[in-house]
Amino acid sequence: MKTPETLAFECETGNYHTFCPISCVAWLYQKIEDSFFLVVGTKTRGYFLQNALGVTIFAEPRYAMAELEEGDISAQLNDQKELEKICLQIRDDRNPSVIIWIGTCTTEIVKMDLEGIAPKLEKQIGIPIVVARANGLDYAFTQGEDTALAAMAHRCPEYKHCKTNRQGEIGRIGIQTTSDNKSPSQGSELTRSNLVLFGSLPSSVASQLNLELKRQSIYVSGWLPSQKYDELPGLGEGVYVCGVNPFLSRTATTLMRRRKCQLIGAPFPIGPDGTRAWIEKICSVLNINPDGLEERESLIWKNIEDYIQVITGKSVFFMGDNLLEISMARFSIRCGMIVYEIGIPYMDRRYQAAELLLLQQTCVRMKAPLPRIVEKPDNYGQVQRMQEMKPHLAITGMAHANPLEARNIDTKWSVEFTFAQIHGSSNARDILELVTRPLRRGGGFTPGFRSLSKQTIGG
Amino acid sequence: MKLAYWMYAGPAHIGTLRVASSFRNVHAIMHAPLGDDYFNVMRSMLERERDFTPVTASVVDRHVLARGSRDKVVSNISRKGEEQRPDLIVLTPTCTSSILQEDLQNFVDRASLYSESDVILADVNHYRVNELQASDKTLEQIVRYYLDRASKEGMSNRSLTDAPSANIIGILTPGFHNQHDCRELKRLLGELGVSINQIIPEGEFLKNLKDLPRAWFNTVPYREMGLMSATFLEKEYGMPYISTTPIGISNAADFITQVEKLLNLWAPVLLGRKLNYDLYVENQTKFVSQAAWFSKSIDCQNLAGKEAVVFGDATHAASITKILAGEMGIRVSCSGTYCKHDVGRFNEQVQGLCDEVLITEDHTEVGDTIARIEPSAIFGTQMERHIGKRIDIPCGVISSPVHIQNFPLGYRPFLGYEGTNQIADLIYNSFNLGMEDHSLDVFGGHDTKGISTKSLSDKKNIDWSPEAESEPKRIPGFVRGKIKRNTEVFAKQNNISEVTIDVMYAAKERSSP
Numbered sequence: 001m002k003t004p005e006t007l008a009f010e011c012e013t014g015n016y017h018t019f020c021p022i023s024c025v026a027w028l029y030q031k032i033e034d035s036f037f038l039v040v041g042t043k044t045r046g047y048f049l050q051n052a053l054g055v056t057i058f059a060e061p062r063y064a065m066a067e068l069e070e071g072d073i074s075a076q077l078n079d080q081k082e083l084e085k086i087c088l089q090i091r092d093d094r095n096p097s098v099i100i101w102i103g104t105c106t107t108e109i110v111k112m113d114l115e116g117i118a119p120k121l122e123k124q125i126g127i128p129i130v131v132a133r134a135n136g137l138d139y140a141f142t143q144g145e146d147t148a149l150a151a152m153a154h155r156c157p158e159y160k161h162c163k164t165n166r167q168g169e170i171g172r173i174g175i176q177t178t179s180d181n182k183s184p185s186q187g188s189e190l191t192r193s194n195l196v197l198f199g200s201l202p203s204s205v206a207s208q209l210n211l212e213l214k215r216q217s218i219y220v221s222g223w224l225p226s227q228k229y230d231e232l233p234g235l236g237e238g239v240y241v242c243g244v245n246p247f248l249s250r251t252a253t254t255l256m257r258r259r260k261c262q263l264i265g266a267p268f269p270i271g272p273d274g275t276r277a278w279i280e281k282i283c284s285v286l287n288i289n290p291d292g293l294e295e296r297e298s299l300i301w302k303n304i305e306d307y308i309q310v311i312t313g314k315s316v317f318f319m320g321d322n323l324l325e326i327s328m329a330r331f332s333i334r335c336g337m338i339v340y341e342i343g344i345p346y347m348d349r350r351y352q353a354a355e356l357l358l359l360q361q362t363c364v365r366m367k368a369p370l371p372r373i374v375e376k377p378d379n380y381g382q383v384q385r386m387q388e389m390k391p392h393l394a395i396t397g398m399a400h401a402n403p404l405e406a407r408n409i410d411t412k413w414s415v416e417f418t419f420a421q422i423h424g425s426s427n428a429r430d431i432l433e434l435v436t437r438p439l440r441r442g443g444g445f446t447p448g449f450r451s452l453s454k455q456t457i458g459g
Numbered sequence: 460m461k462l463a464y465w466m467y468a469g470p471a472h473i474g475t476l477r478v479a480s481s482f483r484n485v486h487a488i489m490h491a492p493l494g495d496d497y498f499n500v501m502r503s504m505l506e507r508e509r510d511f512t513p514v515t516a517s518v519v520d521r522h523v524l525a526r527g528s529r530d531k532v533v534s535n536i537s538r539k540g541e542e543q544r545p546d547l548i549v550l551t552p553t554c555t556s557s558i559l560q561e562d563l564q565n566f567v568d569r570a571s572l573y574s575e576s577d578v579i580l581a582d583v584n585h586y587r588v589n590e591l592q593a594s595d596k597t598l599e600q601i602v603r604y605y606l607d608r609a610s611k612e613g614m615s616n617r618s619l620t621d622a623p624s625a626n627i628i629g630i631l632t633p634g635f636h637n638q639h640d641c642r643e644l645k646r647l648l649g650e651l652g653v654s655i656n657q658i659i660p661e662g663e664f665l666k667n668l669k670d671l672p673r674a675w676f677n678t679v680p681y682r683e684m685g686l687m688s689a690t691f692l693e694k695e696y697g698m699p700y701i702s703t704t705p706i707g708i709s710n711a712a713d714f715i716t717q718v719e720k721l722l723n724l725w726a727p728v729l730l731g732r733k734l735n736y737d738l739y740v741e742n743q744t745k746f747v748s749q750a751a752w753f754s755k756s757i758d759c760q761n762l763a764g765k766e767a768v769v770f771g772d773a774t775h776a777a778s779i780t781k782i783l784a785g786e787m788g789i790r791v792s793c794s795g796t797y798c799k800h801d802v803g804r805f806n807e808q809v810q811g812l813c814d815e816v817l818i819t820e821d822h823t824e825v826g827d828t829i830a831r832i833e834p835s836a837i838f839g840t841q842m843e844r845h846i847g848k849r850i851d852i853p854c855g856v857i858s859s860p861v862h863i864q865n866f867p868l869g870y871r872p873f874l875g876y877e878g879t880n881q882i883a884d885l886i887y888n889s890f891n892l893g894m895e896d897h898s899l900d901v902f903g904g905h906d907t908k909g910i911s912t913k914s915l916s917d918k919k920n921i922d923w924s925p926e927a928e929s930e931p932k933r934i935p936g937f938v939r940g941k942i943k944r945n946t947e948v949f950a951k952q953n954n955i956s957e958v959t960i961d962v963m964y965a966a967k968e969r970s971s972p
Contacts, residue, residue, distance in 0.1 A: 014518055015535075020494030040460075042554040042585070043470040048497045050465055065463045070586040072460050073558055082460035089462055105492045105555045109524065136492030137520050204930070208964060303968055380542060383511070399499035399512065406509035426964045 007360060007370055009347065014376035017399045018321035018345055019052060019415065020045065021134040021144030022102050025063045026053050027419065028148055031200045032225050036096035037063035038086065040114065041104030062094060068106055075110075080117045087125055096127065098229040100148060103133040128229070130155060140345035142247040142322045142418060145200055149224055149251040152232065153259055156224065159194065159234030195282070196233045196261070198224040198251055199244035201423060208424045209244065209269060216283055216290055224251070235259040242282055244269055244423060247323035249351035265351070267358040268423075270324070271331030272300040275425045277358055300425045307432035310439055312336030314392040317385075320344045320377050321397050322418050326352055328395070330359040331431065333368050340389050343377035393438060410438040465822045465842060467772075467797035467860060472553045473498055474593030475581040476514055478601065479549045481632045481660035486513045486545035486576075488535055490528070490556035490563065493518055505633045505866055515539060519555055528561055536570035536578055546665045547577045547601070554585040577665075579604055591683040591772070592800055594631060598660055599687035602668060606695070609669035617672045617696060621729065623722050624654045626674045628700075629685025630661040633866070635775070635859040636873050637661070643872035644680060647705065651718055651736060659688070672696040676721045680704055680874060681774045682801060699724075705874050706778035707882070708750055708786055712740050743876045750879035753887070754787050762890055763788040768829050770817065770839040771858025773798040775873070777808040779838050779857050782882060784812040789886075792832045793817050795825065822846075836889040851896070855889040921947050924959045942967070 022045055025037040039045055046065040053061070066086050071077040087099055103114050118129040132151040134144035197209065197220055210220045222233020224241075235241075241255045242264040255261040266281035267274050276297045283290040301308075316332055318325045320343025329339045349356065363370050374382075379400065386394060386409060394404050394411045401411040416434055421427045472489060476498045479487035489495060499512040517528070517535040536548055550567050563580050571578040582600055583593040609615040625648055630641045638661075645655055656674035657663055677692055677700035679685040689700035699721050705714035719736050726734050744751050753759055767789050769780045773796045780794040794809045795817030796802075802818050809816060817828055826846045829837060837847045837854040841862045847854035856865065857873075872878040942963075949966035950958050 014493070014520070015515060017496055017499060018494055020492075020497070023494075043466060043589075044472070044495060044554045046463055046466055047469045047473065048494070051497065051501060061464070066460045067463045068460060073586065077460065086460060086462045105519070106558060109555060109558045136494040137524065140493055207930070207960070211960060211964065300968055380515070397500065399496065399503050402503045402507055403509060403511045426967050429968070 007356060007373060009349075009373050009375060011375045012378040012381060014378070016320065016343070016345070016377045016379045016382075017397045019141040019397075020048050020136050021139040021141055021147070022049065022104060023052055023141060024134060024144030024148055025049070025100075025102060028100075028145060028200055028225070029062045031202075032098070032227070032229055034097035034228050034230075035062060035100055036090055036094055036098070037100045037102060038066055038090065039063065039102040039104060040066045040068070040083070040112070041102075041106050042068050045104050045106075062096065064090070073106075073110055079112050080120065083117060084121055084124065087121060087127070087129070091125055091127055098128045098130060100130045100132060100151075102144075102148070103131060103135060105135045105137050108133065108135050108137055128155065140321065140323070142245070142324070143250075143346065145245075146248050146250045149198060149200070149248065150254040152225060153198075153235065153251060153254045156232045156235040156259070159236035159239050194221045194234075194239045195219070195286070196222045196224060196235065196239055196241045197244055198241055198255065199248055200225050201244060202421060203227060205421045205423050205427065208426050212269075212275065212279060212424060213282065215292070216279060216288055218282060218286060218288065224255075235261055237261075240264055240282075240285065242266060242278075243351070244278075245324070246327055246352055246355060247346075249348035252351050265354045267330070267355040268327045270327040270422055271334065271431065272297045272304075272425045272428050273334045273362070274327055274331060274355075274358070275423075275428075277354070281354065296425065300428055304428050304432055307429070307436050308335050310436045311432070313338070314439060315340055315389070316393045316395060316435075317382075317389065317391040318342045318344075319379065319382055319394060319396040319400065319414070320374065321414055324414075324417050324422075325395075326355050326359060326373070328417065328431075329371060330355065330362050331428075332435070333359070333362050333366055333371075335432070336366065338368060339371040340391050341382070341385065342371050342373045343382060344373060344375055347373065347375045393435070395435075410441075412438055467820055467822070467840065467842070469590035469860075470554060471583045471585045471588050471590060471593035472551050472581075474588075474590040474595070475549065475551045475583055475597040477590075477631045477633070478594050478597040478660050479547075479551070479581075480513050481630070481662070482547070482601070483662055483664050484513075484545050485547045485549060485665065486515070486539055486543060487549045487551050488532070488539060489514065489516045489551045489553055490532060490561075491516050491519060491551075491553040492555050493520070495553055495555070502633055505861060505863055507866065508632075513543070513545065519559070524559075527559075528566065532563070532566045533570045533573070536566070537573045540574040540576040545576050547579065548574065549597070549601075550578065550580045552581065552583070552585065557585045577604075589800075591798065594684050595687045598629070598685060599691050601665070602659070602671065602688045603691055605665055605668040606671065615669050615672065619675055619725065619729065620654070620656060620673050622654055623652060623726070623730070624656040624674045625718075626656050626671055626677045627658045628677050628679050628688050629681050629683075630658055631684060632661065633861055634681075634684075635772075635861050635865055636867075636871055639867075639870055639872040640680060640874040640878070642870070643875035643877050644678070644705070646877075647711075647715075647875045648678075648718070650739065651715065651722075652734070653718065653722070659685075672698060674698065675725055676700060676718075681772075682804065683772055683774060683798060704774050704778055706775070706878060707782040708744055708748060708876075708879050710778055710781065711748075711875060711879070712744070715740055748876040748879040750782075750786065750883045753883045758887060759787055762887070764790055765836070765890060766790050766792045766832065766834040767836050767838060768792055768832055768834045768843075769794040769813070769857070770796070770825050770837075770843055772796060773801045773805045775858035777805055778873075779882070780809045780812050782879075783838070783886065787886065790814075792834055793828055795819065795828075835893055836886075838886070838889070853889045853893040853896075855885040857885070921950050921955075922957045924957055927958045927960045927963055930960055930963055 022039050029037050101114050114131045118131050122129045130151050132148040134147045213220055226232050237260045239261045241261040243252055246268050252263050256263050264282055264285045267277040269275040269278040276293050280290050315338040317340045325342045325344045329342045333339055394409050395414050396411050398413055401413050404411045422431045476487050479485045496516045499514055502508050502512045517532045567578050567580045581597050583596055630637050677689045677698055679689045679702045692698040701717045703714045705711040715736050719734055722734050767783055769776050769791055776796045780791050783789040784791045791813040793815045794813040796805050797820045822842045829846055837843050837852055838857045840858050840860050844854040844856055871881050946958055946963050946966040955962055
């Protein structure tokens with residue numbers, strides 16, 4: 001399809017609010033059940049974690065801080081000895097299968113050689129140590145997961161290319177041994193190829209996506225990350241990989257360059273349109289004729305008709321903080337919304353190419369204007385723009401949500417999209433449930449009573 | 460390095476930001492990496508603030524590491540000055556920037572040449588002080604800055620107000636019940652005939668600070684914040700201050716006696732008479748506060764000798780210990796604080812009121828102590844509340860770290876005579892909840908076991924495939940039942956006899972809200 005315009009990208013000052021990328025431990029420690037996340041940093045990180053994660057901190061989480069003290073900064077203490085002491089303590093208390101060190105801004109600035117220390121300690125204490133540099137100098141929020149998964153990609157066992165593809169469990173492969181007991185037996189009509197999906201999703205969402213692909217006779221041979229550390233999927237030449245989240249560009253690069261996998265660049269399975277395009281792309285790469293996708297998609301659209309009525313014609317402004325913005329905007333436009341601006345912390349135009357194309361096509365299809373995409377946005381400027389444009393809905397972080405509500409702009413807290421189940425066709429309702437909540441709430445009040453909550457704060 | 464899961468007091472810059480954003484029209488610029496502006500979220504969510512939090516970051520990224528902040532900080536300061544015209548911009552170092560060892564003072568000097576706003580650098584060391592100490596220090600720094608300037612310009616006004624007046628020092632955003640305490644303290648002083656000269660930092664304009672010394676005396680309701688400013692004002696301007704916290708009946712009476720004493724230094728001269736508040740104290744204690752009567756009542760008799768553990772910041776932990784042991788006859792087995800910097804005073808205050816004193820910043824140590832003592836109730840922070848949950852001991856929250864529930868919409872002061880009522884409720888409810896649970900257990904619990912669920916399941920009609928059977932286990936418990944039910948309804952409607960995973964998700968896709 002030819003598009004009359006091309007997408008316009010802008011880049012602002014980068015003065016925007018987002019979460020520190022170490023917040024990825026919040027969902028990763030729950031996903032990888034036998035892991036322990038150790039954030040090496042100062043009080044500031046710890047304070048952020050304990051406040052951002054709220055109640056989980058009380059549930060004996062499998063993460064902790066290695067809190068740096070003045071002696072560590074000035075190198076009066078030996079990093080390796082200190083980390084050894086702490087990791088031994090973790091081993092004795094929790095006995096995890098893997099310890100993931102999360103490097104922070106501080107370890108970057110004092111140039112603590114975490115990558116160098118890890119292999120030594122790993123040998124000493126007998127537990128694999130993965131190092132991910134999820135710091136606020138380089139990354140925003142969800143990109144933390146990207147760094148962790150990219151680091152973990154190196155620990156996946158080697159997949160020996162076999163002519164007959166295999167099915168079933170990868171087998172429990174220790175990380176030191178590269179490859180063993182791979183049984184290429186158990187052939188099935190499902191298995192056409194070796195497909196590994198990457199991105200951390202709640203296990204029920206992961207199995208929904210597995211199921212969507214199974215309908216097309218595609219068997220998913222593994223996920224990065226897996227539920228258990230020692231179930232990491234085999235990687236190597238001949239393995240196809242496909243991302244499920246838009247913020248995983250480093251992981252994608254690592255899988256391609258270091259593990260020689262073939263990347264399937266597809267739009268992301270968010271919304272029924274995205275899910276369909278995602279499956280179609282995988283099918284086309286694997287030479288499969290997709291079956292019944294169109295009917296399925298239209299059925300889903302029919303089922304969310306009631307929500308769509310609420311949002312059709314409404315305008316939305318994405319302030320940008322979690323990199324899901326392009327996919328979310330594309331889905332919103334397809335639902336009939338008008339997107340004024342897509343703020344996004346970082347835009348990898350190669351990794352998101354298919355998604356950007358779909359966005360463009362969706363705009364043409366829905367006869368919607370192409371939104372401006374603002375990389376590294378400036379929150380102050382955005383608020384000024386919002387006060388001119390008066391969008392019906394702002395998707396924004398919590399720092400701005402209450403003040404915007406007080407200025408009569410309905411808001412949806414963006415972080416919810418990272419924790420809610422939004423992938424796959426089945427969860428389209430869940431996304432719209434979130435998006436429409438502020439709008440439904442506005443309409444639900446008895447007329448005349450709404451004015452009670454009107455705020456008087458100006459400009 | 461130390462292994463830490465939880466901290467009671469936040470990092471230093473949080474304290475600075477709390478002070479800066481409490482004053483009116485002051486903007487803080489943090490020299491920090493992306494994501495460190497989490498303070499904005501806390502303030503916006505906890506205090507349900509209607510305005511944008513006046514804190515921005517001058518982002519430290521790779522370029523800054525490579526070349527230094529150079530003009531970035533300076534241009535960010537002057538830009539903010541133009542955009543929002545604050546009276547003061549506080550450049551706030553973070554732990555990251557303090558390692559970079561850039562000459563932030565130089566940036567401040569340069570920026571103040573261009574900017575119409577005043578610019579200062581918060582003078583706090585990240586590795587030596589915590590949130591509370593930093594807020595104390597920053598408040599003093601700002602007060603000193605404006606008073607010094609006023610006296611240089613000959614603008615300072617040291618004449619006492621005609622009527623007795625006081626400053627309240629140390630009311631901060633997001634502070635534990637601070638807003639309510641402030642209102643109660645204002646009322647209390649008002650009833651004593653003392654008007655409020657200024658409340659700092661909350662809601663005060665900087666241009667008014669020059670009139671701080673006009674008050675007859677200062678009150679510092681919380682020892683953790685404001686003590687430095689009060690001692691500065693005492694030293695430089697001869698202003699006396701009261702650092703007794705009027706939490707509890709005896710503390711309140713003590714506070715009022717001190718007010719009386721301070722006022723009577725000037726009252727005979729300026730008012731032509733001496734003040735006496737004995738009758739006021741008696742009336743309040745007997746009729747406004749129910750706490751004195753409560754401790755006499757049968758309810759409180761039942762609590763006599765019961766064991767409690769107290770933990771929190773120095774102010775609240777000491778005051779609550781005093782109330783429990785001194786006013787209600789409850790045995791405080793252990794009283795503790797995480798304010799390590801104020802240990803001497805804390806020890807002095809709780810001496811003789813508790814069996815042991817615990818000074819620690821490690822919540823596991825607190826947890827272990829509680830588990831060992833097994834008190835009937837805990838009075839602590841949000842962390843102790845969760846420790847209590849785990850071992851089934853009720854907990855009343857009496858101190859920060861704060862949580863959204865510590866920002867009640869209703870009036871809940873801890874200070875003054877209304878505060879004594881609130882605290883009595885809190886204490887009584889905590890103990891009583893525990894006793895209620897206990898007696899329920901004794902009598903066999905709520906008699907609800909026979910009630911069948913509302914489930915529509917009819918095992919005869921619908922089978923779940925083993926695969927599908929295991930699927931709901933992955934769904935959070937609180938929605939599991941609903942999903943199972945919806946799936947079975949869907950299966951019935953569509954004449955499906957076996958529920959497979961496909962059927963489950965088909966049902967989910969169809970289900971209407």
